[in-house]
Amino acid sequence: MSDARLEDLAHAAGLAVHWTDADGRAQRVAPEVLRSVLQHLGIDAQSETQVETSLAAMNALEHARVLPPLLTADAGAELDLGAHFSEGLAWKLIEESGQEHSGRLDSRGCLALPPSLGYARLQIAEQELSLALAPARACSVADLAGNPQARLWGLSAQLYSLRREGDGGLGDCAALEILIHEAAARGADAIAISPTHAMFAALPEQYSPYSPSSRLFFNPLYSAAENVLGEFAVRQAIADAGVADELARLEALPLIDWPAVARCKTRMLRALHAGFRRGGNPFQEDFSRFRARGGDALEQHCRFEALHGQRVAAGQPHDWREWPEELRDPASPALQRFAAEHPDEIEYHAFAQWLADRGLYRCQSAARSCGMQIGLIADLAVGADGAGSQAWSRQAELLPSLSVGAPPDILNRAGQNWGISAFSPQGLRKHGYRAFIEMLRRGLAHAGGLRIDHAMGLSRLWLIPPGAGPREGAYLSYPFEDLLRLIALESHRHRALILGEDLGTVAEGFRERMSSRGILGMRVLLFEQQDNRFTPPGEWPGDAMATTSTHDLPPLAGWFDGVDLKVRAELGEINDEQLPAAFDARERDAQALCRSLGQVRQTPPAALLDAAVEFVGVTPAPLVLLPLEDACVSPVMVNLPGTLDEHPNWRRRWSLEPGALLDSEGVHQRLARLASARCLAEKSSS
Template identity: 55%
Template sequence: MTDAHLQELAALAGLSVDWIDANGRAQRVSDDALRQVLAGLGHPADDPVAIAASLAALRTAHDARHLPPLFTVDEQQALDLSAYFAAASPVRVQLEDGSEQHLQLDPNAALAPGLPVGYHQVSIDERHFTLAVAPTRCFSFSDALHTPTPRCWGISAQLYSLRRSGDGGYGDCQALEQLARSAAERGADALAISPLHAMFASDTGRYSPYSPSSRLFLNSLYANPSVILGEHVVRVAIDTLGLEPALEKLEALPLIDWPMAGAARYQLLQVLFDDFIDGDHPLRADFDSYCAHAGDALEQHCRFEALLAEACTRGLNPDWRQWPNAWHDPQSPEVAAFAREHREQIQFHAFCQWLVERSLQRAQDAARSNGMAIGLIADLAVGADGAGSQAWSRQDELLAGLNVGAPPDILNRSGQNWGICAFSPEGLRRNGYRAFIEMLRANFAHAGGLRIDHIMGLQRLWLVPLGAHARDGAYLNYPLDDLLRLLCLESVRHRAVVLGEDLGTVPAGLREKLGQRAILGMRVLQFEQDPPGHFKPILDWPDNALATPSTHDLPPLAGWLQARDIDWNQRLGLIDAITERHWRETRQQERLGLQRTLEHNYGALADTDGLIDACVRFLGHTHAPLVLLPLEDLLGIDEQPNLPGTVDSHPNWRRRFALPANALLDDDDAARRLELLAQAREQAWERDR
């Protein structure tokens, strides 16, 4: 039986002691697991004395005398302040535009509605806080396309998989720019891409885009120096280094060699930086302006990169949590002294960020200027590596002692541990949601839309202590309404749509809340069947979710139809013979069911290509405001970008397309399917408007 005081502490810390699993069965977190998770949250609970102390500390933190630095409220909604102030207290509001309003709390100690959307500074009884007044919904597809019934389409791409001549072995922002122009010319309104978050410059062997060092900055390897600094400058640098043979070899490989390709690119960037920083470059003013605007967050990220390189040089553990104590605190005198001694190295990393930021902006400009209503849709990972830059620089706001994962369910009976850390709800509140707001702004900056991976994390996350089994975790609850309001505010400010990846176990009522906020959910053709083989009819698909045939964690249509994913699981020993047989029998049912559904709508289908074509038309005819077709499905490729549950045994995040980015959509299969999709979307719009 759970200890009553331990349970009280867990509840006060935001943990769900009791929860419902994917099978609808009631579950309870064990005492041992609670103690470990609470420790990761910073609330020791090893014994009654520790529990009592942690309870006292949390109660003090929740005391009304501790005024939060930021409140959120919906536009035209009153803000209840009765826990903090007396009725009729005088209020001074400094609006974001610099003007002032003098108001008064009403008889219920609430601040009446009427303030404009934005961040305002409020003073009451010599106490101060920021008030974020949010629109009730995000910038929507209806807003972007100027129609109440948007029926648009786009393409999704793994950026690294793109190819261009002279790319050095993987796709970058120049290839992205080429694809964006090509897609826009064919009528696409959106181009969704894999995460571009900052990785680890000192370790190019870490390349999973969903395990970044920081979600505040970009992966420098994707920079496009030729179009920023000039082709001649880059060519001279390559010749100086004698890199041409190595780059040609990397470009010819069937799979990306990230360690070698990344090391070669950083060598090139270093030479370009040396030339840039020592000379009187015409873009120096733009670089300086970028650094000034990016401010302290950029400085901290670049300091982290320099410290990590130094740790590797000294043979220290690359995880900052194992560094000397003096380096743990980003504000310590020792870190400041290190920064002074390594100023040029820190500038190098800032230079790399400037290059990739300007490169990404070019790709978005190309998409929009060629006619896309949305342009790029960025991808926001659910967490960051606990050993990375964001966890180091925002220690009070990220939980570096806990990993995000998932409890055991039907598909993963052992549960999942994703090896990344999440925000601390308490830390966010203490710091006025600074880390969340700056992350949103960074990811909205050069995109017309944002896909939020595992959007259920805005309400709750399954957190697992470091070194523990995935089943020994617990759900931590988050301030959903505050986070949604801030998301709406930043979305409207950046005029960018929001998509939420809501696949898996979704808390009751969450999809409805997201829909009310104009946040699109996600429906995947492979999952829209119940029971197996009974696919949802076209007109039953919702109008508050995007439609897509597959995702990066699933086989493309051709691979699904051929059971390539099952082949891989069998080959790698991830399933036993009984499971394999069950999966193959189920897949055969599903394939036949899909074929029946498609033939009911489009007539007899002779082969795999015909089935894929019909799937494209089927999705295009749904009510979905947006249909996204992965490049793999456009081209009829059967291998998936990532196989969950594997690291090195499957070539995750390493596959490349054979054709260059500017010719991909000229492929016969791709061109035909894009035309089918465009026609189906037009027909859906005519039907629904």
């Protein structure tokens, strides 16, 4: 087979044959990898004949120049339609408000767009298209604070790790409300939280927040029903379900027992739903409106959960890709019959979503009532489980058989396979970016900001075929400019800040494009070094959020002590011969950071954290987010990438409630130091 023709096909499909790794070295994707990835994109490439046939089909599609159902454009700019329509053709544009604009295409086939933001309808040559008229930039910290020099700060927290009395063993929206009030009282303007995406109710052993079933809905385990329906209703449900003793046992555990918590809370939620259905409560109308507004997307998710639960209980395959063919199609007659036969079960899942939605709504309302300029910053996972609800309901817009990951980089020298599915670029365009827009709107529904995990996926994603290793993947390009416009537009519609996690292998020019659209990058203290020198605060960029650490890194106290190295040695990831060199390298980095902080290596951990907090606090970053682990000088890692059961990932709990936690020895003063440092940064910017 001609590698040249195969590479032509790969290029036409948006695959990068050549790429540059994290060390600046040129790489080339092997032909067998290209064939495998193409096959899972639905493009035949196993023989020369298939390659030529696929190329001809793609070239014919390109020459057809068929317009997609949604075009993105910059509001107030020109829209070039010269490749599709002739000059002088009459057009009419109708804004969401109903205001109409009309005219004729100029000699270049262009029309002038109005400056208004939003979604509009364009009628031309007996066709009607949708337009997304985007602002030049997403909402900024300055926009939200009403101050061009604003330098805000907040905390980042793992929602599940928070503790409150009566939580049943898992942090929830009630604990989050407490943290919001306590942090706001100390001057915080934001609380960034771990993902709240919907998981698999029938598979509670799958609890990584970055491998959800759907990014369109929430995890009901976080709901804190007492804050919505009242304590009496919840106490009655707990009694009816007979789970009081088990909830108390789970609450006393030092680590979260996710499967046990899920089983126990689900029994309580089902009892709560049974009581709710009996009526006589003032919330029925709100629930009915919620379900109506949720429309087809909510109905499909609830049907999936009901069907998925039934099949798991019967010992049948849980992956919808292994279901009988008639159940793989959400619109099939078989699914309609299932829905008609199981209305109560489907309603239960809608009820659970309503509780979670209202819980997060209360949290963001509390944040704004407390005076926070931003409030909650939600976390958007880069993908969803290919066996889950989102992949099932949006099959034409996702690539459920390819897995998202990363090639070897500074974070993981072996590369990574995250086991989650990605959007299909062609599917997104063909369906007017429906799945992407609805995902953004859901993420911003009850938040003042959105963190986009692995934001490089807006431009390209490393996709790995089934059964292949992380190195045996390829980069697939995405419609970057369209996605940036849609993000900027939804940011303005929700008045929300957008953060893009841009750590790892970053393509040349990516950060500049993000910045030009007003999306904040992310700078981590531990990574801001070169040649044994940490970047001084004044040299940090002003277009990125600053933080001390992340959930995939050890907190600073643990980093100084080499906690991550010790754990990896215990797991056999670092052998006895490698360990001394690893500790020597860490000690050199620690010495360099201490010098940058103006400290000596023997300084107590709390004092080092104070210095580090002030260090990032005086940077030009518009926003500083301090992980709760660093605020409290905890050495414990939230997550050890590359491990599953070997390390208690996503299971750590705080021993104190948020108020007591922030009032702990040194924490109150540390947050005051950060607030003062932010004031200095604001003054220096004016």
